[in-house]
Amino acid sequence: MAKRANKLPQKTATYFVVSTFIIALMALSAGQSQATIKNMTPNNKSSSTLLSKTLVFSKFERQIAEKMSLDIRYFCPDINGKPSVPTAKHCRQAVTELPQALAQLISTTNVGGIVLFSENVQEIAQVVKLTYDIQQAAVKSDQGQPLIISMDQEGGRVARFAKMTGFAGNMAIGASYPQHGVHFATQVNSVIAKELKALGINNNYAPVVDVNTNVDNPVINTRSFGESPQQVAELGASAVNAIQAQGVMATLKHFPGHGDTHVDSHLGLPRVDHDRASIDKIDLAPFVWAIKHAKPAMIMTAHIQYPALDDSFFVSRSGEKLIRPATMSRKILTHLLRGEMAFEGIIATDALDMAGISHFFSEVEAVVETFIAGADLAVMPFKVRTPEDVAAFNIFIKAVAKELNQRIEQGDYQLAEFEQSIARLNDYKKQYITISNDSLAQQVLTAKAIIANEQHINTEQALADAAVTLLKNNQLLPLNVSAIKRLHFVVANQQELVALTYAATNALATKLCSIELATIKISHFVADTTKATVETELLINNADIVIATVDIKTASLVDLGGMDDLTPSYGSAAQQQQKLSYGSLLKQQLTVANKLNTPVILIAKGSPFLINEYSNLADVVLLNFDDRIYQDNHQQAISPGFNASLQVIFNEGKAQGKLPVTLKN
Missing domain, CATH: 3.40.50.1700 (Glycoside hydrolase family 3 C-terminal domain)
Known part of the structure; x- marks a missing residue:
């Protein structure tokens, strides 16, 4: 009897999986959290594997996944069929080699991007192998294309890979501007991009073009080129051109401007009360200039309230009535950035697990709202830390697809916009992402010859001397x-x-x-x-x-990557x-x-x-x-x-x- 009880008939097993999925969707539609999704997912290894294999994605659902970029900072596999940690919150096992479960996730979901952090990048050969494996998994997907691999390598305060050439950051480049003009913005970002490309990273979340007009700003500070909008604009555009000349996508951030804030959006929801004239003159000026003179591949949104640009309200998950942040604002992303400013590149969100979003929206709500606002890429919308999370992510994709489809039917969003967004992502992938024909061993040798070589170190010292x-x-x-x-x-x-x-x-x-x-x-x-x-x-x-x-x-949590699950250990x-x-x-x-x-x-x-x-x-x-x-x-x-x-x-x-x-x- 006991043996027969452990072997469910195929029909019963399938019914159990489908029922689990339906219950989870109902919970998600009601705005439940990621924890609820996981509670609806079978806890044992065999059930999780069954769930991930049983769910079949429609074309629309695969396209939803294309519009997401996940971090793989940590992953804790099951050990002998049991979780290796009590919950995903306790997982601190850095991903330096791609686990089979994450490779399968990439291949089966068509996920559009991966974000790497300092925990993922320890040695040159290891990073090259990791990015190689990520792309090998990506080309096995239905789409059959490599994906966007991103990292924050601004130089200075925010630099994820310590083995790369370091540099003194944007404010140092700003300090060199009166005597050297845009020389160091070009030289520094050219070096950074060369080294990223050698590692297999095709998207740099840089440069920061926020105009630092607030001395109490905890998150921008020395990441800014300075307080002059024109100087920031010229240096930012030069940085974009230098990065993209090396075949790496650049990312202007943080739109529409994070320079005059005293709240860290990793920890709360900042607000900028500039009038429209000041916004145009100060905050937007570097973005306008760069769009015209550099054609950036990507612009990253800021989790910031800008009442002069959008004073509409949303009701948070706790019932609080708040002004809509830029990341969720159609007026700001579609009408202003796409329409008035004629930006043709990818609009990516800042990390959606930051408190400026996660404290106010459920995971499904956050993704759907930012897609409707006009974002092409939802960055870090869902934590994948365990095999159970992989199964939960599959359900999450379907939940987002269901909710977005409902909003399309209600007239809040047009299917044509969605299709244009997919086409835009694919166009930039074709422009910037290629799979090397060199062997993995040769790619490692090439990277070792480029990373922090003598010429690059000399450029680092030259900036320090000039700054x-x-x-x-x-x-x-x-x-x-x-x-x-x-x-x-x-x-x-x-x-x-x-x-x-x-x-x-x-x-x-x-x-x-x-x-x-x-x-x-x-x-x-x-x-x-x-x-x-x-x-x-x-x-x-x-x-x-x-x-x-x-x-x-x-x-600021920016030094660690802004992960809210790191907050207790930081500071x-x-x-x-x-x-x-x-x-x-x-x-x-x-x-x-x-x-x-x-x-x-x-x-x-x-x-x-x-x-x-x-x-x-x-x-x-x-x-x-x-x-x-x-x-x-x-x-x-x-x-x-x-x-x-x-x-x-x-x-x-x-x-x-x-x-x-x-x-x-």
Whole structure:
């Protein structure tokens, strides 16, 4: 009896699957969450497999999937038929190799895109293999075409793959503009695109063309080229042209402008209260310019309320009445962007799992609303973390198709628009996405020869040299190097100490002979290993110059990719305390130097808007924006910003950069 009970007749099994699907659709139509979808899905492995194989997609449903781009940041497979984690929320197993379940999802659903994050990209050969496998799965689909593989590689603060050439970010490029024009926007983005293409990534979620007019903006900040709409427009268009010249799709973001917000859309729903004249003059100007001068393949929407552009309301899942965000606004995406601005490329949403959307809409509602608004590609609309999620995603596609079809029947949306959107996606895929004829081994060799090669690293250093900006100089520079015998460094960690010492030694070597260089003594205070004592005060007292470093930025989930399921671990008390501790220790050390009349030079990276509390304690302040420290081929810690700053300090060089934003007094 027990054996017969475990073997359902085929007809009964099919009935069970179909019934499950119908119940799930009913729940989805009522606006239930993804959790509800999963609860309606069989929990054991065999049932999930049966469900994924039994569901057959219509042409319309496959086209719905084409208009979705999923992240595969984590995936936790079943182990011996049982889930490896209690729930998808607990899954933290990074996808560095494509699991069979995800390969099958790509092949069976015709999903239109995949988004990669830092967890997915660890080594060059591994990334090339991952993107290769993704495309091999894609060409096995009914559509038989490769898909869009995207990544946020802006440079600076947002750069997902640490092995690529890093760069100092958009505000550094903005700082170079008065002297170098669009040169570095072109050079930097050309390098980034070459490296992405070598890895098999065909869409860069860059450049940011938000005009940063709000000093309290936590999410844009140094990601912006600056506060001048025309400067941002010219640099943004040059970046687009450079990226697309390398055969990679560029993405202007975040439409219609994220520059004047103080709320992070990863955590809430920002609102911009500019009048239409200001919107045209400031927020929209870079988009208008780039559409005319660069023809970007993609524009990404912002989860932001713009009452002057659309003051209509929606009722949130909690019953709250709110102004419709741009991502869900037909007035903004279709009438303004498509109509008035004549944009012909792909309209992609910002991540739909961000709180600016997910707190107010169910997953099905969010996708349907943004499609009706005019978006071509729904980015990260549904989390796939377990085999159960794969089955649930299949149901989700059908639920979206059912709801969208109903809205078409009601006259809220035209089938012709839907078909135009599919044609647009396919057209850009044909233009930018190709499968290499080279073997996988050859593709790896090619990528290794391109990623962070000497020429690209030299471009990174050239930007750092051009961007370093002198914010303050109390008649200390230029230094009389021959009079310096003792230096004292104040740094956050050992890596900074090594990179700063290397930069100082190289800069001094251009001014002093080897014998003179050997007489200079360097002492240090390293915050994560050194305690402030009487001895450290003595070192400061004996020093001719104190050189200190600080990294200043406002915390944002953008640094991690904006995933709401990472919120508890981001900005933890321990992390915040570590930052506060160094800030306090730095001020303490600089206060001691001031008391002892030892000159202080502060080398800062990050946001210029947050520097006042430190700059008041320094005689000289040099800003490097989003500098990074990397290991060269000799395992030497290198900081392009430190290199640039120390050349200014010791080699009588002039800081070339000009701050592209206005600071508070």
